[in-house]
Structure formats: structure tokens, C-alpha cells
Amino acid sequence: MASVNKTSSAGTETVVPKMTLAKRMDRIQMHLRREWQLYVMLAPTIIWFVVFLYKPMYGLQIAFKDYSIFRGVADSPWVGFEHFANLFSNDQFIRAVKNTISISALNLLFGFPAPIILALMFNEVLNKTYRKTSQTIVYLPHFISSVIIAGIVVTAFSPTAGIVNTVLGWFGIDSIYFLTRPEWFRPIFIGTGIWQEAGFGSIVFLAAIAGVSPSLYESAVVDGASRWQMIWKITIPCIMPTILIMLIIRIGNIMEVSFELIILLYQPATYSTADVVNTFIYRQGLQSGQYDMAAAAGLFNAVVAFVLVMTANTLSRRFSRTSLW
Amino acid sequence: MSGVFLEGIVKRYGAVEVVHGIDLEIQPQEFVVLVGPSGCGKSTTLRMIAGLEEISDGTLRIGERVMNRVAPKDRDVAMVFQNYALYPHLNVAENMAFGLRIRKTPKAEIATTIEETARILGLTEYLERRPADLSGGQRQRVAMGRAIVRHPDVFLFDEPLSNLDAKLRTQMRAEIKRLHKRLGVTSVYVTHDQVEAMTLADRIVVMADGRIEQIGTPMELFNNPANVFVASFIGSPPMNQFEATLEDSDAGPIAHANGTLIQLHGQEALRGSAGRDVIIGIRPEHVMLNAEPGTASIPIELDLIETLGSEALLHTHVGRETFVAKVETHGEIGHLHGVNALHVKPERVKVFDKETGQAIGQVA
Numbered sequence: 298m299a300s301v302n303k304t305s306s307a308g309t310e311t312v313v314p315k316m317t318l319a320k321r322m323d324r325i326q327m328h329l330r331r332e333w334q335l336y337v338m339l340a341p342t343i344i345w346f347v348v349f350l351y352k353p354m355y356g357l358q359i360a361f362k363d364y365s366i367f368r369g370v371a372d373s374p375w376v377g378f379e380h381f382a383n384l385f386s387n388d389q390f391i392r393a394v395k396n397t398i399s400i401s402a403l404n405l406l407f408g409f410p411a412p413i414i415l416a417l418m419f420n421e422v423l424n425k426t427y428r429k430t431s432q433t434i435v436y437l438p439h440f441i442s443s444v445i446i447a448g449i450v451v452t453a454f455s456p457t458a459g460i461v462n463t464v465l466g467w468f469g470i471d472s473i474y475f476l477t478r479p480e481w482f483r484p485i486f487i488g489t490g491i492w493q494e495a496g497f498g499s500i501v502f503l504a505a506i507a508g509v510s511p512s513l514y515e516s517a518v519v520d521g522a523s524r525w526q527m528i529w530k531i532t533i534p535c536i537m538p539t540i541l542i543m544l545i546i547r548i549g550n551i552m553e554v555s556f557e558l559i560i561l562l563y564q565p566a567t568y569s570t571a572d573v574v575n576t577f578i579y580r581q582g583l584q585s586g587q588y589d590m591a592a593a594a595g596l597f598n599a600v601v602a603f604v605l606v607m608t609a610n611t612l613s614r615r616f617s618r619t620s621l622w
Numbered sequence: 623m624s625g626v627f628l629e630g631i632v633k634r635y636g637a638v639e640v641v642h643g644i645d646l647e648i649q650p651q652e653f654v655v656l657v658g659p660s661g662c663g664k665s666t667t668l669r670m671i672a673g674l675e676e677i678s679d680g681t682l683r684i685g686e687r688v689m690n691r692v693a694p695k696d697r698d699v700a701m702v703f704q705n706y707a708l709y710p711h712l713n714v715a716e717n718m719a720f721g722l723r724i725r726k727t728p729k730a731e732i733a734t735t736i737e738e739t740a741r742i743l744g745l746t747e748y749l750e751r752r753p754a755d756l757s758g759g760q761r762q763r764v765a766m767g768r769a770i771v772r773h774p775d776v777f778l779f780d781e782p783l784s785n786l787d788a789k790l791r792t793q794m795r796a797e798i799k800r801l802h803k804r805l806g807v808t809s810v811y812v813t814h815d816q817v818e819a820m821t822l823a824d825r826i827v828v829m830a831d832g833r834i835e836q837i838g839t840p841m842e843l844f845n846n847p848a849n850v851f852v853a854s855f856i857g858s859p860p861m862n863q864f865e866a867t868l869e870d871s872d873a874g875p876i877a878h879a880n881g882t883l884i885q886l887h888g889q890e891a892l893r894g895s896a897g898r899d900v901i902i903g904i905r906p907e908h909v910m911l912n913a914e915p916g917t918a919s920i921p922i923e924l925d926l927i928e929t930l931g932s933e934a935l936l937h938t939h940v941g942r943e944t945f946v947a948k949v950e951t952h953g954e955i956g957h958l959h960g961v962n963a964l965h966v967k968p969e970r971v972k973v974f975d976k977e978t979g980q981a982i983g984q985v986a
Contacts, residue, residue: 512707515674515701515707516701516707516768517724518673519672519674519694519699519701519721520695520724520725521695521696521725526724530720531709535710537711
């Protein structure tokens with residue numbers, strides 16, 4: 298039997314038997330025979346990933362080709378990094394990258410803590426009926442289609458009949474056409490995102506809070522901690538692993554700014570602050586037919602997201618012993 | 623140090639009353655153990671003392687002060703929880719310092735107190751570790767350390783050893799006893815384990831169904847159980863109990879159980895109770911293999927011998943009833959196989975009224 302030598306901390310060498318290929322195959326077969334039901338249940342997810350996420354990767358090569366829909370992916374000529382060079386010399390793309398980063402950073406700053414704060418607040422509400430009612434109310438916007446959400450926003454901020462301008466009017470402030478003003482796009486977009494998702498996002502933090510042992514709070518009560526101190530010194534530290542996991546996932550999606558809502562809310566007048574990489578890809582790829590350039594922009598987006606999620610995961614593992622993998 | 627005084631303490635959850643008017647006086651520096659089966663109200667009583675549960679009725683005093691409406695933090699009590707309640711994100715030193723920091727104790731004083739307490743509990747080398755990196759026993763010591771550093775008037779322990787294995791439990795029991803001796807803080811300890819109660823307590827409070835069944839020193843409870851519940855709860859193996867009818871004889875009262883006559887010489891209080899239905903209780907430890915002058919003899923059928931090393935448990939039958947005897951082996955059990963009668967001193971035989979379950983007759 299093959300073996301490997303290992304040196305223990307004491308410095309002595311121990312011989313660890315190495316499993317032969319046949320034995321390993323035997324073990325895998327035995328495992329599959331025993332657990333085949335689990336693999337059958339897993340299959341649809343794997344198939345979905347393969348068909349919709351891995352197979353399309355074949356098409357990524359058009360980012361390096363002068364793609365023509367008549368020649369197809371395989372027969373289009375290679376152009377190397379030409380599309381990437383063009384992208385980085387394209388002011389619109391650079392602006393889209395900057396906007397994506399700005400919107401994502403603001404979203405992370407305001408949108409990420411919102412569900413945590415909401416969950417902490419729900420946890421402090423003692424009246425069950427009040428808590429359940431308010432939870433239902435804040436969960437609801439998540440289930441409304443982005444088109445309707447955008448419709449509500451457009452109506453609310455309308456310069457003629459919108460509630461916002463009506464209220465401003467009560468204070469003698471002239472109507473503002475918010476959705477055509479670049480400086481207002483980001484606050485409106487981020488505010489809408491928080492309104493739509495903070496409630497639903499709080500569920501995962503509420504579940505984490507529910508997992509905190511009640512005896513920790515009881516012990517703190519006996520020690521003399523106030524409710525505020527318990528939130529800061531017990532609840533938040535105890536749900537920190539969940540917060541970090543959610544943060545890593547969020548950072549991984551940093552380049553995926555809510556595409557639908559931006560498409561629905563932005564207009565040429567607000568491109569300077571609203572146009573993001575995804576909307577740029579949409580305009581270049583679908584509207585202008587530059588699929589190769591759009592593929593290059595998409596690939597760039599994916600690579601950045603990959604690097605970000607890897608970095609966040611590594612940092613989290615190093616500093617807080619919590620990581621996705 | 624302050625005493626803890628409960629006067630007619632009642633706990634209700636809605637319409638359901640779970641603790642029915644408890645009266646208990648715990649003297650300063652005393653170690654009192656509340657013991658009883660699950661759901662008997664012992665933890666609820668402890669939590670009412672801590673202020674974690676509201677008192678529905680009655681008066682709780684710690685020292686001279688009525689505590690019914692006083693916040694837990696102002697009761698000057700420290701509590702050790704069953705699952706230790708250690709903060710997972712804090713290391714041992716920070717866990718122990720938590721209560722002191724909340725109370726804004728000066729940093730230098732915190733450091734000194736932590737150092738001293740860690741030394742007492744043997745935790746000095748673990749101060750930087752987090753709870754996840756400690757063994758069960760170490761965690762338990764940290765939980766106690768967190769209570770000790772507060773220098774409270776009263777310690778409250780809620781089944782603190784029930785998550786430990788048997789060996790560690792024995793070890794920690796001794797440590798708690800030693801600590802109490804050293805610190806002399808009034809302590810109220812809740813457990814369902816009667817061995818823990820017997821070994822730790824100055825006085826034991828046996829509870830059942832939200833009521834106190836008996837209060838006494840461990841030996842009082844062992845020797846003179848007030849009723850059949852206490853008799854069966856305290857002691858391991860539990861007291862043997864079987865139904866009998868009292869009869870009078872010239873030599874004194876006799877219990878007649880399934881054709882077996884048990885002399886109750888000396889239990890004069892039972893004289894004149896002929897015909898009364900009773901429950902006879904005999905502790906397995908009070909049974910002897912050899913007759914002595916005046917002992918009552920009980921014919922038995924030997925069923926099984928359980929060897930414990932220095933002792934053995936004889937599982938026998940007295941008539942239809944199971945009867946367990948705990949006898950010394952002196953290193954061998956061969957002589958036990960031929961046993962066909964056991965002996966007990968009449969004053970060791972406990973008699974309980976069949977109807978009420980309360981002890982009657984002489985108290986040894």
C-alpha cells in the first residue's frame with residue numbers, strides 16, 4: 298500500500314497510509330449507493346446551474362472576437378483584447394463603472410444596515426400583534442413587481458400630482474421634477490431600494506436574533522445591562538457572523554445594481570448619475586447590436602465581482618473567523 | 623451577607639398557578655438547595671428571586687428590603703445559568719468583566735478582581751480564550767467567575783452542573799462547596815439531582831407541584847422524610863415502600879405486609895392504630911444481612927445482585943413488592959447468593975399514612 302510521510306509537531310515522522318485509487322472508487326460507489334436520494338434531489342439545481350450559468354460561458358469568447366451573428370460564435374475572428382481597450386477608452390463605459398461603484402457604495406452604506414436596524418427594532422417590540430402587523434407591512438413591497446414600484450415612485454415624485462411635491466408646496470417650495478435631475482436620482486433610487494427590500498431582508502437577521510440564547514439576555518439583565526447595552530453588547534455581536542456572510546454576498550453583487558429599477562427610472566437626462574454597467578451593456582448589446590463589446594463589459598463586471606467576493610471572504614475569515622467557504 | 627425570605631410567594635401564568643404560596647427563610651451565608659422533579663417550580667422560584675419572573679403574590683425580601691418591584695440589577699444577586707450564558711464573542715476575561723463594565727467599575731479595579739478570581743478558579747491561563755475554546759468544566763468555572771467578581775449578596779445557581787459529565791460534575795460539586803466555604807455568600811441552588819442536593823446543601827428544600835414538601839438538612843431528609851414523595855425522591859436507590867396494615871402486639875406495634883410481619887418496637891406512637899392502612903418505608907442502606915437483638919426480620923426471595931464494588935444492590939421480593947437492599951461486600955459477593963432474609967432495626971422502619979402519604983409514628 299502506498300503511504301506518505303508526515304512530520305508531526307514533535308518532529309517525529311509518522312507514516313499515513315495513502316488510499317489507492319481502487320479503494321477510493323469503492324468508497325465513492327458505496328457512498329453513492331447509500332445516499333443516492335440526496336443526489337437526485339440535488340440534480341435539478343446542478344442542471345439549472347449547468348444550463349443557465351455554465352453553458353452560456355461558452356459564449357463569453359465573443360468578448361475576444363469580432364462577433365457576427367451570421368458567422369456564429371465559433372467562426373467569428375479573434376481580436377484579442379480589442380473590445381476591452383475600446384471599453385476603457387469609452388467615456389460612457391468609464392462613467393457607467395463610476396456610477397455603478399458610487400450607487401453600490403451608497404447602497405452598501407445605507408441599504409445594508411437598514412434591514413439589520415429593522416430586525417433589531419422588531420426584536421424590541423414586545424406587543425405581538427403590533428410586531429406582526431408592522432412586519433407584514435414592511436415585507437409587502439418585496440413582493441411587488443419592479444414595474445409597479447417604479448410606477449409608484451414616478452407618481453410620488455411627479456411635479457404635478459406627486460405627493461412629494463404636494464407636501465413641498467405646503468411649505469411654499471416650488472415643484473421639482475426629481476426624476477429628470479441627476480443629483481436626485483441616487484437618493485431616490487437608494488431610498489426606493491431600501492423601501493422595497495429592507496423589510497424582506499430583515500427576515501434573515503430576525504432569524505439570527507432568534508438564535509441568540511435568551512439566557513445571555515437574562516444574565517445581562519441580572520448584571521444590570523440596559524436594553525440599549527444589550528443590543529450593542531449582545532445582539533449585534535451574536536449576529537455578527539450572519540451580518541458578515543450577508544455582507545460578503547452583498548459585496549459579491551456590488552456590480553449588479555438593480556438593473557430593472559434603473560432601466561425603469563432613468564432617462565437620458567439622468568444618465569450622468571444613473572447609467573450603470575448593466576444598463577450600458579443593455580444599450581450596447583441589445584439596442585446597438587454590439588454583442589462582443591457588451592460581452593466584454595459583462596466579463597469585466599463578473600471578474601470584478603469575483604475578485605471582490607474573494608477578497609471580502611478572505612478578510613472576513615482572517616479577522617472574524619466567519620466566511621462563506 | 624443578606625438572607626433571602628419568601629413569604630407566601632405565588633406565581634401565575636394567566637389563570638394557571640404554578641407556585642402555590644411558598645414560605646422559606648434562607649439565613650445569611652446559608653447554602654440552600656431547591657430540589658424536585660421537572661416542572662415542580664424550583665427554577666421559577668429561583669427566577670423570581672433573581673427578578674427574571676414577576677411575583678404574582680407574596681413578599682420577597684433580601685436582607686431587610688422588599689424586592690418584589692426592584693429591578694434585577696438592584697437586587698445585588700448574581701446568577702449562574704444552566705447553559706453558562708457566556709458571551710461567545712468575548713474572551714474569558716471580558717466575560718468575567720462584563721457585569722463590572724456595565725456598572726462602570728474603574729478599569730484597574732476590574733483588572734485586579736478578574737486576576738484574583740481567575741486565580742481562585744484556576745482560569746489564569748485561559749483568560750484570553752473564547753468560550754468555544756474551553757471545555758465544559760472550564761466554561762462552568764468562567765460562569766461562576768462572572769458571578770463571583772460582582773461580590774454579590776446572594777448567589778443563584780440554576781442547575782449549573784447538569785450539562786457536565788458525571789466525573790466533571792463530581793469535581794465541580796466539590797469546587798462549588800469549597801468556594802462557598804471560602805466566600806461565605808448566601809447561595810440558592812436549583813437542581814433535580816438529589817445527589818447534588820445532598821452533597822452541597824446546608825439545608826434542602828424538596829419541592830413538588832409548586833409546593834414545598836419538606837425543608838431540612840440532608841440527614842434530616844434522609845432519615846426522617848415527611849412524606850412518601852420525599853422518601854422516594856431523596857436517596858439512591860430510593861426508599862423501599864410497600865403497603866401494610868398495622869397490628870398491635872404485647873411487644874409493640876407490628877406491620878403486616880403480604881404475610882410478612884415487621885416488628886415496630888419502640889414506635890410507641892403507633893400503638894392503638896391497629897387496622898390502619900399504612901405504607902412502610904425502609905431505606906436500602908438501613909437493611910442488614912445479619913440479625914441483631916431486636917431487629918425485625920424480613921423474609922425475601924433474591925432476584926438479582928448488582929455489584930458496585932465495595933457495595934452490592936440486592937434486588938429482592940417481599941411478597942409481591944420489589945425490595946432493594948444496599949449491603950457491603952467486603953470484597954466478595956459469594957455469601958450474598960444464599961440470602962433469604964434481611965434485617966432492619968425497628969426504629970429505621972418508616973411508616974406513612976396510606977391515605978395522606980404523610981409520615982406517622984416515631985421519628986428516629
